Amino acid sequence: MDFQTIKARDDQYVLNTYARFQVDVDHGKNATLYSAEGREYIDFTSGIGVNSIGCANPKWVDAIAVQAARLGHMSNLFYTQPCGQLAEQLCRRAGMSAAFFANSGAESNEGLIKLARKYSFDKYGKGRGTILTLKNSFHGRTVTTLSATGQDVFHNYFFPFTDGFRFAEPTMDGIAEVSGHDVCAVMLELIQGESGVYPLDQGFVHNLAVLCAERDWLLLVDEVQTGIGRTGTLFCYQQYGILPDAVSFAKGIAGGLPFGGFLVSEKCRGVLTPGTHATTFGGNPVCAAAALATLQILSEDVMGEITDKGNYLRGAIESLELPCLGKTRGLGLMIGIEVKPGRTNRDVAVQLMENGLLVLTAGPALRLLPPLTITKDEMDKGLAIMKQTLGGM
Structure with a gap:
């Protein structure tokens, strides 16, 4: 044609x-x-x-074909082998505790937002649900992740937006200007991709991690674009010398199939309990098999x-x-x-x-x-x- x-x-x-x-x-x-x-x-x-891993990698193609011939989908009310295998590999390589699987970057970031707000609600009650994000950030195309995105160009047409976000300059003074008693988390990209590929300053990220720990704010790292080897380590935060409370991923994880999710530290593994978060296609066995092949190829x-x-x-x-x-x-x-x-x-x-x-x-x-x-x-x-x-x- x-x-x-x-x-x-x-x-x-x-x-x-x-x-x-x-x-x-x-x-x-x-x-x-x-x-x-x-x-x-x-x-x-x-x-x-x-x-x-490029186009038509033979190991990736074979992994998809073999899994598709065994089981294409199953509800998360039941166990499947690829889901658990993938979670184990990601946690071990990332130094994290547990995984939740989703379908896209925006959905993965929505999960981070829910995680942070429930963590704070469980511990402190209502009134502490604001999440700080950075100016020039990008966190997704859903109404809530657009609300978290610190670029005015994305903020037209779709009003009203979800409340509970404030935008800071990527400096400690910028964070201080928008801080308050209602804050529960900071969400950031270590390299701001959509605004022009701008890496954050290492010193700022380190100091922000210290501040989050002192105030019991969750440190949420959006690695939808930077994750799964893109910057030279499995996750970019591994080059910044920090361990976030939770990190999202998508894009490259399954080598071309729609897949995403987030990893949590031990501190957060008990926050989301049965009935508080779910998704129909998360952990799909064919996508999980593709992700396992991708991680194998990206040794x-x-x-x-x-x-x-x-x-x-x-x-x-x-x-x-x-x-x-x-x-x-x-x-x-x-x-x-x-x-x-x-x-x-x-x-x-x-x-x-x-x-x-x-x-x-x-x-x-x-x-x-x-x-x-x-x-x-x-x-x-x-x-x-x-x-x-x-x-x-």
């Missing part, structure tokens, strides 16, 4: 809620994708960080390569000295690139796609989230496209 036919059908039958690029993707292998007409693209997006050895790959890409991009691009930032294979005045990030992204390189935008920047399994050859092909496309811009 040709691109125009694919596009025309989509335009007729799918709600126009995405500003789609003029690219279709039909199949691929690792970080090399192909359109229905055979056009090749190097993928520096991995489905916004979801295809963490400690592979994790160790992610930082090197990220440093290679960032160094190569900056050494190209492309006239429309500036400095890079990020950790591991979560990379932001400044776009200099005179060009928009979307204009630059479209130019790259026309020449065979898929990239993302975030805030005013370009954002790169390639598969964690990307090869040097695939990185070099992408870099060559950047040089060819942007060298004269």
Whole structure:
């Protein structure tokens, strides 16, 4: 099927809620994708960080097929093996105590919010349910996670929003300005992805963790985008020297299937009890099997390569000295690139796609989230496209 036919059908039958690029993707292998007409693209997006082990990894495909032939779904009122196996592996590798499985990043963050408010209610009663989040944060698209998102651009149209959130600058003075007796938790991303890939200051995060412990606020870390190896460790907080009370994850956990959840510390493992939180598809055995395969593929050895790959890409991009691009930032294979005045990030992204390189935008920047399994050859092909496309811009 040709691109125009694919596009025309989509335009007729799918709600126009995405500003789609003029690219279709039909199949691929690792970080090399192909359109229905055979056009090749190097993928520096991995489905916004979801295809963490690339496209069509054989171990992942086999794990899904084997589990689908055994059991596709079962209610959480019953036990299934993949669910418990996955929870054990995540807890052991993350240093956490227990897991809850969900379907998406927004749902996982909703779980963090409920966890914090019930923890506080159980211990202190009503009136202590406010959660502090950071300006320029992004926590999801549901009404409540939009309420927790510290960007005005997302706060139009959908009023009234859920109460109980205040936004702080990412400094201790900023936290102090919005603190109060009604606070029960702080929720943050260690790298603010949607606003442009901005890592938080290590000292601020450490001091905030100390403050949360002193005031018995839960420290909630949203690792929907930074988790599952994206920054070079299973979770980004492992590079910040903290242990949060709870951490959410989604995107890359199941290598392409919709899956998410959160992990809790020992302090919080008894907060959510039967009947207080649930989800129909959470822990789905096929998705859990895909996640187990993903974690197997992302072994400690592979994790160790992610930082090197990220440093290679960032160094190569900056050494190209492309006239429309500036400095890079990020950790591991979560990379932001400044776009200099005179060009928009979307204009630059479209130019790259026309020449065979898929990239993302975030805030005013370009954002790169390639598969964690990307090869040097695939990185070099992408870099060559950047040089060819942007060298004269």
